Amino acid sequence: MTTHLETRSTHRCFGGTQGFYQHLSETIGLPMRFSVYQPPQAQHGSVPVLFFLAGLTCTEETFMIKAGAQRMAAQLGIMLVSMDTSPRETGIPGEAGDWELGAGAGFYLDATEAPWSKYFRMESYVTQELYQLILSHFPAQQNRVGIFGHSMGGHGALTLALRNPDLYRSVSAFAPIAAPQHCPWGQKAFSHYLGASRENWCKHDATALIEAGHRLPALLIDQGLKDPFLAEQLQPDRFEAACRLHGQPLTIRRHDGYDHGYYFISTFMTDHLQHHYDQLSQL
Numbered sequence: 001m002t003t004h005l006e007t008r009s010t011h012r013c014f015g016g017t018q019g020f021y022q023h024l025s026e027t028i029g030l031p032m033r034f035s036v037y038q039p040p041q042a043q044h045g046s047v048p049v050l051f052f053l054a055g056l057t058c059t060e061e062t063f064m065i066k067a068g069a070q071r072m073a074a075q076l077g078i079m080l081v082s083m084d085t086s087p088r089e090t091g092i093p094g095e096a097g098d099w100e101l102g103a104g105a106g107f108y109l110d111a112t113e114a115p116w117s118k119y120f121r122m123e124s125y126v127t128q129e130l131y132q133l134i135l136s137h138f139p140a141q142q143n144r145v146g147i148f149g150h151s152m153g154g155h156g157a158l159t160l161a162l163r164n165p166d167l168y169r170s171v172s173a174f175a176p177i178a179a180p181q182h183c184p185w186g187q188k189a190f191s192h193y194l195g196a197s198r199e200n201w202c203k204h205d206a207t208a209l210i211e212a213g214h215r216l217p218a219l220l221i222d223q224g225l226k227d228p229f230l231a232e233q234l235q236p237d238r239f240e241a242a243c244r245l246h247g248q249p250l251t252i253r254r255h256d257g258y259d260h261g262y263y264f265i266s267t268f269m270t271d272h273l274q275h276h277y278d279q280l281s282q283l
């Protein structure tokens, strides 16, 4: 791959390197930004890699700044990758100004509907272009790749892993949008990006994908019970019921008092990194 990577900044962090990068994405047709934490072990050889997909309004910086993942990643020798949550400055009318749609709200799918379909191709970007770019430009082990995410990014982690089981060998999520076709965030995004076809919506809905026979490796989900989005937007009960009915292994932990934000995520981050480490170490 001949992608030119612009290094925007690097920072020593727990003996490793936190980097922020930009490149001209062929998939998106515009510059895209992403971030990589390389643990100290990456100086001596390739290491497992975990992609983190962030939620609505987030950027490639949010996870790296707020989740507190680098200390444990350095101990376990895991590379962390995060990316912006959508294309930006596309010129599409209505791209900015609505935090649930457009900029910051790419929903990790390839839009099929104009005007979004020209640039909003986050599924291909994450699963193909960025995936290959990380494997070719960083010391990442290609057979030890995992994915996790939060909220919209939890939806992304679940659906991309369900749709691409050969790419991701470990999966987890924090407060995912677990049944997007049944919630206002998902209905708004899917109707604009995918059009009216419910058949197409089901291809990007984690609960529907489980019902359709797609499967994941052993899955960990954490959910705060003081999350203001829990009942209307996230709906993990639907996903849990589908997993139980269809034999998908799932550990779902519900935590009193925790909300939707990064204080919740950082509290349980070490459990998620250990989950991925354990899964990827078996390979």
Ligand SMILES: N[C@@H](CCC(=O)N[C@@H](CSC=O)C(=O)NCC(=O)O)C(=O)O
Binding pocket: 054, 055, 056, 057, 058, 062, 066, 099, 150, 151, 152, 153, 260, 261, 262
């Ligand atoms: N409208 C608010 C809140 C946006 C928000 O809560 N975003 C979450 C993800 S929600 C689902 O994907 C988030 O992760 N925010 C980043 C953070 O640092 O907490 C707003 O615009 O702020």
